[in-house]
Amino acid sequence: MRLERSIPAAALDAIRAPLLAAGATPVDAPVLQPLGLLLDLAGEAMRSRLFVVSGDGGEEACLRPDFTVAVAREHFADGAGEPGRCFYEGKAFRVAPRGSDRAEEFLQVGVEAFEAGDPVAADAEIAALAWAASAAGGRADLSLVLGDVSLFSAFVDSLELAAPLAARLKRAFAKPRQLKAELDGEGVSSTAEQSRIAALLAGLPEAEASAMLQELWSLAGIEPVGGRRPAEIARRLVEKARSAEAGRLSPEQADKVRAFLAVSDRPEAALDAIVALAGPDDAGLKAAVAGWRARLAGMAARGVPLEKATLAAAFGRAFGYYDGLLFEVRSAALGDEAPVAAGGRYDGLPGRLGVTTTTGAVGCMVRPARAYAGGQA
Template sequence: MRLERSLPAAALDAIRAPFLAAGATPTDAPVLQPLGLLLDLAGEAMRSRLFVVSGDAGEEACLRPDFTVAIARQHLAGAVGQGRYFYEGKAFRVAPRGSDRAEEFLQVGVEAFEAGDPVAADAEIAALAWAASAAGGRDDLTLLLGDVSLFGAFVDSLGLTPPLGARLKRAFARPRQLKIELDGGGGEAPGEEKSRIAALLAGLPEAEASAVLQELWSLAGIEPVGGRRPAEIAHRLVERAQAVQAGKLSAGEADAVRAFLAVSDRPGAALDAISALGGSQRAGLDAALDGWRRRLAGMTARGVPENRMVLAAAFGRAFGYYDGFLFEVRSAALDEERPVAAGGRYDGLPARLGAEATTGAVGCMVRPARAYTGGGE
């Protein structure tokens, strides 16, 4: 297992200081996490990055790839309603680019489960990540911004049929599938038969679709075989039904989406460009853009330099539970696969973990070894 170089104590103190001043409760989380749950939440694409081991009872588990899900599970188990948590500890992932080596690395960060203004919370968390990253001494940092929900608001403005709009939003985090949609390859495959179960599940959020499928199996006394989990099967059935029902994008609609995805500029200019591209049903898009302008004002007020920010409409993250605002702090000295810090909003995650009543959820992490000028990991 490849280990990061250690930091001088003074450098680590400086990097963690913004988080310690943010009013968070120090906490930790188990190193072993349930593999099936992580894949259900983050998506099958993450399997190759997870370090799989055997759990205490022989079930499949993985070493925590980061702290978000682990901290969220502990927060819900505590049944405290709201909470803000600071963590510092090791995370583990298989190295990218086809390597089978595992990486062990230090993360520090904050996860916040709080009611209140989500735009203000986004600005605070991003500013904390920026301050902690800059405390490592680098002067070549950029804050890359994105938003899963902004893409959804833009798609809604185009006035697509609900099934087609839902299918397009689901493809956002999967570049290959999105390219197929934009190239006219979506819709029903030749000879594909309609499925009543798929059509039923297509009208539900994936978490509810998975629960319905499990209930059907229970009523019928059926046990799934082959290692496929309910969430994965429900996901495939929903995709199939939406492909049958939704049809395809027109050439003009596809061009509009491509133009949206091509937007990458200083945030103010990017928001203006997105506004100009919006369709006629734009109430939701205008509200999202107004929220973004407040978010940017909040970040600059907290010390993030405006000339170091870039808003990229196509930017997304591999972990599939992020459903809103996203960001990464990047260094010019490190390639884009090695961000110094990252984070975002994941309001839907607590419900997917079983929470009956939830608040907003947003968090961030910093890799101190990357933030430190003497690092380079």
């Protein structure tokens, strides 16, 4: 297993200090996490990056690849859905990318905020914390990349597409190949090519669809793997069948989406370009852009140098549970594939964990070994 180079205690203290000053309660999240849950939340594409092991009772588990889900599960363990801030520090584990089977073990520190109130102000604060902690490592070559899943959703809504097509396009945002297929008119097959099982399930209530899927498995002697629940699999098959009926983007609509995805500039200029591309129903997009201008003002007020920031409309995170702000702090020396810090908003995650709460959810993590000016990727 590849281990990061250790850094001096004084450097780690400096990097940790801005996060500790955020008023968060220390949380110790379990190293072992349920594999099925992680795949449900992040998508099957993450499987190749997960360090899979046998958990309690023989069920598949994985070493935590990140702290967001682990900390959220720990914070909401009692099901109360209470607000709070959590600080964490510990090792995370992933398989190295690009086909390598080498495992990586690395230190992360971070803050997860589960709070009601103004999400724009909270986003600005968390992004500023990540910047301050990264800069405390002494690197002079840092930059900030910003994105927003919900901004893309608001743009898609402005185009007045059929609801299933719009939903399919939004789901494809974090999946470049799938999004390209949508833009090239290859996002769905013809109705004749759709799964008969998916079409059949689409005509049933969810409970009946789940029961039928279980019966089919039983008759075929099939045991599902990865911890996926029958209801979840049935739901996805139904969504696939229904989305196939929504058709494809017109060439003009596809060109407009491509133009949106190509926007990458200093934040204010990028927002101007996005507004100019809006479709006829632009009220939601204009509101989202206004929120972004306030978010940028809040970040600047907290010391983030916006001249070093880029807002990239196509920027997305590998973890599929983010649904708002996304950001990465990068170092020119380390490259785009080795971010120093990252974070974002994931308001929908508590609900997917079965928690009823009125709080939002936003957080950030920093990798001290990358932030440290004398460290390596």
